[in-house]
């Protein structure tokens with residue numbers, strides 16, 4: 064599965080509060096309605112929490128959700 | 135939807151039927167399109183419309199006796215459109231165009247006998263269809279009136295350009311015709327030119343013009359109208375085409391001559407406008423103004439009244455096909471899902487449609503099919519159905535006999551939205567009912583409309599069964615419902631129950647002495663659920679009368695009232711369109727609205743329109759209730775919960791036994807922006823609290839370098855919520871929220 068890159072995934076200013084480290088772009092698996100995606104997203108390199116910024120959630124991600132719902 | 139259903143629906147909608155004038159025209163000239171272009175002063179284009187359909191257009195356009203006038207819908211509102219004069223003007227002033235290019239040669243020869251207009255037209259139509267055509271006559275244009283220099287010659291040259299061979303100087307006889315029949319594939323004879331000899335071949339058939347002689351076609355005698363002569367020429371050409379192809383001579387020819395059309399055009403809002411067209415020497419502006427009188431006949435009754443239908447740009451005939459196609463898709467995108475989920479199921483279309491087309495039935499059925507096939511987009515109705523479940527859950531629902539009694543003669547059923555929007559109004563109304571009627575029980579519950587609207591038949595049935603059991607457990611008392619949608623749902627779901635509206639009761643019992651006497655004037659907004667409930671609508675008007683309210687009506691009112699945008703869950707499945715619909719309804723009158731559906735009231739309030747629910751006049755203690763904003767989603771839930779707790783404590787002296795959940799202890803406040811976004815994004819305070827509780831336990835969160843805000847996410851069930859917040863001691867201030875449905879499975883190692 065190829066990795067999708069999304070320019071909206073900008074995590075400027077955010078870091079992991081728990082591990083106290085900067086976020087890095089990592090391969091994250093997303094799933095909706097039986098479809099799997101491999102997306103490059105900001106995440107904590109130590110504990111692995113993933114950040115979905117507002118612009119991504121309401122933009123691209125929302126579009127893809129609707130597309131999958133209409134499939 | 136089966137294909138047969140689609141066919142039935144498609145033929146039910148008459149929008150694409152032929153306009154009256156076009157159907158009445160023996161040649162079916164597109165008078166509507168002609169007028170449209172003439173009104174835009176596009177004379178050359180308009181002439182092309184005529185020339186496309188008329189044989190020898192330069193001649194015929196100057197001679198047509200305009201039978202379309204008798205059918206023109208403008209007739210009763212200023213007089214029919216004067217097509218003949220406009221056609222003549224066009225023939226005289228438009229840029230001449232070349233005759234049509236014939237179809238590829240068929241290698242079939244046809245003889246046409248007679249040089250009168252009928253013969254010329256037959257030759258024109260035959261040549262155009264690709265027949266090798268020879269015209270035999272004693273004189274070209276026999277019996278035609280004189281035309282200005284060059285007019286007839288132009289069209290005769292056209293005939294030759296199209297390949298017609300012209301043999302003049304013939305005096306045809308029976309034996310000549312017999313020879314022709316032998317030599318050619320078919321022959322057409324104009325009986326007016328050769329009256330005696332053609333009788334030998336027997337009278338022609340009216341439909342086909344065929345005679346007893348195989349391959350010989352003859353016109354009926356004595357036709358002196360040019361347009362009917364042209365129609366005869368066309369009929370002959372159609373017959374000869376069928377004859378030479380060896381197909382049926384009779385089937386499917388109903389629409390060849392003038393016919394009846396089902397197109398409906400409403401004249402209610404049409405101003406009468408008489409013609410100012412002079413018969414001779416008209417100017418371009420004269421004809422333009424005449425053409426502007428054309429109504430451009432169409433139906434579109436439903437589209438004119440429904441913002442939803444208008445929004446999707448077409449009309450039900452097209453929508454039916456789109457919905458059918460949507461269902462047939464196996465792989466690929468179902469483009470019509472949102473359209474199907476956007477109908478308010480309000481029934482206005484069916485009421486205004488001359489053919490009773492019900493888009494509501496079509497859309498509801500389509501939703502049911504989607505649910506059944508597991509194709510309903512989960513996001514469309516989930517929020518509304520969660521809300522319904524919440525209203526029916528133990529925190530909000532209640533069913534009790536009046537305090538201090540163990541039977542009920544009546545049961546007050548205010549509905550889940552009235553309790554959500556106006557809990558104190560419900561409490562006061564319940565007190566009023568107990569005062570006057572005594573044993574009135576109370577049931578706080580949802581009527582199940584969201585389940586119906588979302589196409590979930592099983593849920594609809596199950597929730598009605600639950601409701602029925604509760605009602606029976608109270609001894610099946612007479613139900614008093616206040617919400618028009620509840621009335622409708624309960625009447626359908628509990629056919630054995632005696633159900634009356636609160637409004638009918640108030641009309642009989644009279645209103646409370648201390649009801650607010652309103653200022654007004656008010657515009658009455660009938661909710662769509664009251665469309666077919668005349669009694670209900672009259673009760674409301676009578677109560678408003680008693681209150682001394684000064685009222686007016688919007689144009690679409692009563693049976694033809696418009697939905698506020700909430701019906702059918704439009705505002706959930708397509709919020710933007712829902713708000714647009716609400717705004718349009720709000721605009722329909724300047725006065726404050728008064729209504730008796732709280733969703734109508736709240737939808738209007740959301741657009742900024744001042745609107746009252748009748749309870750506001752009868753039971754409110756608020757100052758200026760018309761300015762009360764629509765409570766947000768979280769507040770609506772809290773209102774229901776608090777109402778139940780409050781009534782239990784104060785009326786029944788019971789402590790609510792529902793245990794507070796842990797997340798409820800999270801002390802949270804919101805910035806105005808965050809609150810606004812929560813409404814738009816359908817995120818509840820409880821969703822935020824659950825998310826904050828989760829981070830308290832897991833500690834998983836991000837921190838922002840500049841603002842110091844924290845950001846965390848949580849997925850209680852399906853939706854993932856993101857909360858950006860600040861810690862203020864033990865409480866939280868929320869700055870932003872968003873959500874998505876995609877599930878984060880985690881970082882791939």
Ligand code: SF4
Pocket residue numbers: 153154155156165166169205206207208215427428429430431
């Ligand atoms: S109003 Fe126009 S479209 Fe309608 S019947 Fe008359 S000419 Fe035809």
Ligand code: SF4
Pocket residue numbers: 439440441442443476477478479480481482483484492493494697
């Ligand atoms: S919203 Fe109402 S009027 Fe419009 S199509 Fe649906 S049922 Fe008909």
Ligand code: SF4
Pocket residue numbers: 146147148149433434435436437449450451486487488489490491
């Ligand atoms: S009202 Fe609407 S559905 Fe009915 S015939 Fe006219 S366009 Fe078609």
Ligand SMILES: [Zn+2]
Pocket residue numbers: 079080081082083107108109110111112
């Ligand atoms: Zn970390």
